[in-house]
Amino acid sequence: MTASTATTADTFRPALHYATRNTWLNDPNGLIFHGGLYHLYYQNNPLDNVWGNMSWGHATSPDLLTWTEHPVAISCDEQEDIFSGSIVFDRHNTSGFGTAETAPLVAMYTSAFKPASAHHGVQAQSLAYSLDGGYTWTKHTANPVLDRGSAEFRDPKVFRYTGEDGSYWVMVAVEATDFQVVLYKSEDLAKWELLSTFGPANATGGVWECPDLFALPLDGEADNLKWVLTVNLNPGGPNDGSAGQYFVGEFDGTTFTSSTTVTEGPQDPARLAEYQWLDWGRDYYAAVSFSDAPDDRRLMIAWMNNWQYANQIPTSPWRSPMSLARVVSLRTVDGKPRLVQQIAEDPASISNLEPSFTLESAEISNETRIIDGASGSVQRIELTFTPGTADDFGLIVRGDETHGTRVGILPAQGRLFVDRTASGQSDFHESFASIDSAPILPIGGSYRLTVVVDHCSVEVFAQGGLVTMTELIFPSSTSTDVSLYASGGTATVSSLNLTTFS
Structure with a gap:
């Protein structure tokens, strides 16, 4: 690890964690390793250090510890706020946004439409693309590309799935107040077909947000893959306030089936401690994983704050840091699959x-x-x-x-x-x-x-x-x-x- 020095005027600025220079951040978005760098996008208020004016900030790192802040990547406007989402490298240009020479990065984000928009009151999924490695972005002219007419449909995580029925894009998003994960498929990132839904299950003490779905080998056995579905919720954590839970099971390209569900439907408060939590602390929320991380590692970062007091923490001029990146794996413990999380350092940074x-x-x-x-x-x-x-x-x-x-x-x-x-x-x-x-x-x-x-x-x-x-x-x-x-x-x-x- 390396560390920068906090100044007297900025006592709490982290040395090992990412924080913006002088603005607000919350959920990590669009995590991807591309062009030899880890790209961290995030919910950002570019005009203040409290929540508002939601846009995507951007930082890069060669080693997950030393971060460089860049200009705002995708900005809100009079029509929409830019809520959480993800980025994929469309290496085969399935979207058509690329050129003969350059495959695009494609961001899928939630448009939270404002009164000036014809979609006012709706949350729907939209696209933006980049042809310069993720530094400048163009919004798709046909946005939104997926609209359920819902006020609480958000936080798309997209990945490429390959199975018996071929290869296609899968989106995992939430109907937040229904405690439901919704899964869609697409050939081109623009036209989406509903696959299935999951939930309510386990913790439902607050809205569901920021889901993720990925495969991990159980006990390091490459031929024994299990699928992990993570779902963040606010409030309803094991120690109050914001938190993240996970389920382990199977995904067949259409449906996720959990083998670790404790309760279905409304949460049973007496069984809260039996649920599987990403983190038991108060300040680990909206955790999502990187796309295309080197060496097939599954790397995750979370927002290190809690919505109970997020706008009030005594930092200035910035507010809110990110967690350290973690490498996650899956291990059998007492006959059940459990996530194991360790500090994810780039091998070149630990000498x-x-x-x-x-x-x-x-x-x-x-x-x-x-x-x-x-x-x-x-x-x-x-x-x-x-x-x-x-x-x-x-x-x-x-x-x-x-x-x-x-x-x-x-x-x-x-x-x-x-x-x-x-x-x-x-x-x-x-x-x-x-x-x-x-x-x-x-x-x-x-x-x-x-x-x-x-x-x-x-x-x-x-x-x-x-x-x-x-x-x-x-x-x-x-x-x-x-x-x-x-x-x-x-x-x-x-x-x-x-x-x-x-």
């Missing part, structure tokens, strides 16, 4: 990851112990705990004498938690100061954590990425201590490797 601090073993007993020589505000911490008699144990990051963010384990309850009630600034919204938790079980008698700390966030990858938690924090620039703690008994840190970037 300088030698730890700046190591600790081979330490027993902690009814204490909070500051680790001398380990302070910092941007860090990657890898550690393994072996439980003893303690009721809870863990570490505290971005701390000082009175503040800090606690990442802890309650072994008797089988819970991992992040406590940000004393993390720094938290009074900007009544729901921000929280203690959020996720289920966790020991593996081989131990708990293994990777914690990525940035100027305004903590991302926790537990047990090799089987459980993740993502949380915004807003600590003082002087809160840089790292501590280990145990309450009500003992715990042992059997290894700790820490890399400090600033």
